[in-house]
Amino acid sequence: MIKIIIKIVVLATMFLSSKMFGLPPKDSISSFTFQRLAAMEDFDCDACGCSASGGSMGFSSMLNNNFAGVRYFRQSYTSRDGIFANSPWIDENFNTVQAWARIPLTNKIQISALVPYHFHQRELTTGTERISGLGDITLMGLYSVFETKKDSAVFTHKVNVGAGVKIPTGQFTQANNLGSINQSFQLGTGSWDYSVVSEYVISRKDLGMNTTLNYVFKTENKKEYQYGDQFNYAATLFYLFDFNAVQIVPQAGLAGEVYQTNKQHGLDLPNTAGDILFGKFGFEAGKDKFSIGVNAMLPINQNLSSGKMEANYRWSVNLNYTL
Numbered sequence: 001m002i003k004i005i006i007k008i009v010v011l012a013t014m015f016l017s018s019k020m021f022g023l024p025p026k027d028s029i030s031s032f033t034f035q036r037l038a039a040m041e042d043f044d045c046d047a048c049g050c051s052a053s054g055g056s057m058g059f060s061s062m063l064n065n066n067f068a069g070v071r072y073f074r075q076s077y078t079s080r081d082g083i084f085a086n087s088p089w090i091d092e093n094f095n096t097v098q099a100w101a102r103i104p105l106t107n108k109i110q111i112s113a114l115v116p117y118h119f120h121q122r123e124l125t126t127g128t129e130r131i132s133g134l135g136d137i138t139l140m141g142l143y144s145v146f147e148t149k150k151d152s153a154v155f156t157h158k159v160n161v162g163a164g165v166k167i168p169t170g171q172f173t174q175a176n177n178l179g180s181i182n183q184s185f186q187l188g189t190g191s192w193d194y195s196v197v198s199e200y201v202i203s204r205k206d207l208g209m210n211t212t213l214n215y216v217f218k219t220e221n222k223k224e225y226q227y228g229d230q231f232n233y234a235a236t237l238f239y240l241f242d243f244n245a246v247q248i249v250p251q252a253g254l255a256g257e258v259y260q261t262n263k264q265h266g267l268d269l270p271n272t273a274g275d276i277l278f279g280k281f282g283f284e285a286g287k288d289k290f291s292i293g294v295n296a297m298l299p300i301n302q303n304l305s306s307g308k309m310e311a312n313y314r315w316s317v318n319l320n321y322t323l
Helices: 002-022 038-044
Strands: 067-080 089-104 109-124 127-134 137-147 156-167 193-204 207-218 230-239 247-259 274-287 290-304 309-322
Touching: 137 193, 247 290, 274 309
Parallel strands: none
Antiparallel strands: 067 089, 067 309, 089 109, 109 127, 109 137, 137 156, 156 193, 193 207, 207 230, 230 247, 247 274, 274 290, 290 309
């Protein structure tokens, strides 16, 4: 499976690269805004902490610069049901429905909001456990630092920086973590968390690449539990097919997440750090003011909770309306 994923990413990269240098001039990519705003990815999930509600699925539309919409995504994990080496493996599924929006304040400043509702499930040896409810609400601001004038350059460049806050509106239940390897089976972290992000977009005609780096500072909650800080990175290739009435944007790339150790009462908790690298691919299609997107992520390499937890897949579907 991993070899197949790598081949998909490599072939997509080769195809898009050939398009960059092989096509005659046509409508420029500049007529659309391709900003992944991956800053929000870090708040939405991590496999070793946080509220497991997004996981590098991205927060921005590839076709809509300013929009309001709804998104559903699902994550699948397998982890040990207990802290012992011979504890049985169990299946865990995290489901989220999000209302999300991105609104401009000025030509250079945009704000984004995300309101998630979670319904998670795991198959314990003692039976099925379910939790559901409102998750942590996220707010973010993004500022455009630099943008190439599109009529004077072969390649266009754009640099954004931003910062955000995750509000502890989701319930944190300490009992859910007792004896559990996956500390993410929660509706929220119970803490105020803060993020900083940088984003660089380069494009030529209808082909582009987006790269993002962001870091999340996680604080201690009222139960004296603190999820470890998280670092995310991603690179995504995309290409715009403009059929006048309909626009389609396929995309493929890589995304990684690195988690620091969780703490309780100021002490490090074992088997809570980790890292994972995903291959991701999908598309977005738009007509008039509406667009629909589908994305999937499959792990290429992972080391979660000292090998006692494994991510299986993540996928999402969204419907947006351009403001």
